[in-house]
Amino acid sequence: MEPTPTPRPHPSPDAPLVTVHGEAHHEVDPETARIQITVNARGTDRRAALADLTTRNQRALDLVKSYGEAIEKLETGSFSITPQLTTKGRHERVSAYHGTVRTTVTVADFTALGELTTRLADLDLTTVTGPWWALRPNSPAHRDARRQAVHDAVRRAREYADALGARLVALLELADQDADTGGPLPRAAGTMRSARFAGPDDDTPAALDLEPQRQSVYAQVSARFTITRPEL
Incomplete structure (x- = not known):
């Protein structure tokens, strides 16, 4: 036989109800950065354009993979791979083929980020967009914010009880308000297109200095408590 559950307390003149909200808001360093690589190729021959695109995309992928962990x-x-038409003359004709591959890279080691983005931007017909800074979905920052929100709710409830000459008795309900955003809306630092950057030996591009964007973490809960009879 299952044990009989303990009766849940209900509000009454001898056990009034207090309902409060608890909040937590703080900023933390990001954990990941995303960049988008767009590789392009263009030519009058479809197969040649596709071959160029494949080669350039593989060069970009090999560069990214070389950074390992x-x-x-x-x-x-x-x-x-898109045909571009010309309307000159009586008939539409294909004047060129334009190929594009877009790849998203998530970087965990920010010490490599500036060098990687700059080297990618130095590749032929390659565009690099980003970075977008973020926290991981299971980041401890989210848990800490929710914990702080609960502590804030208990503190507020206790302050209300103290103002009435009472004390907290029991928690009736605790609800998550789903307000944990995990950070600001994604914002790219900029777009880098293929170009040559002067490095120490004029062959290696100088690494960009990218400063991580702090992430806002917000959590909110609502809670209901019963308190002892107030001394009014």
């Missing part, structure tokens, strides 16, 4: 995730987002 600094790379947390590498994902190809989209690929396209």
Whole structure:
């Protein structure tokens, strides 16, 4: 036989109800940075354009993979090869083919980020966009914010009880308000297109200095407590 559950207290003149909200808001350093690589190729011959695109994309992927454990995730987002038409004359004709591959890279080691983005931007017909700073979904920062929100709710409830000459008796309900945002809306630092940067030996591009963007973490809970009879 299952044990009989303990009766849940209900508000009454001898056990009034107090309802409060608890909040927590703080800023923490980001844990990951995402950049998007867009590789392009263009030519009058479809197969030649596709071959150029494949070669350039593989060169970019090899460069990213060379950073080993600094790379947390590498994902190809989209690929396209598009004929570009000309309307000169009586008939539409294909004047060129434009190919594009977009890849998203998640970087966990920020010490490699500036060098990687600069070297990628130095590749032919390659555009680098980002970074977008973020926290991981299971980041301890989210847990800490929720814990602080609960502590804030208890503190507020106790202050109300103290103002009435009473004390907290029991927690009736605790609800998460789903307000943990995990950070600000993604914001890219900028876009870098393929170009040559003067390095120490004029062959190696100088690494960009990228400062991580602090992430805002917010949590909110609502709680209901019963308190002892107030001394009014």
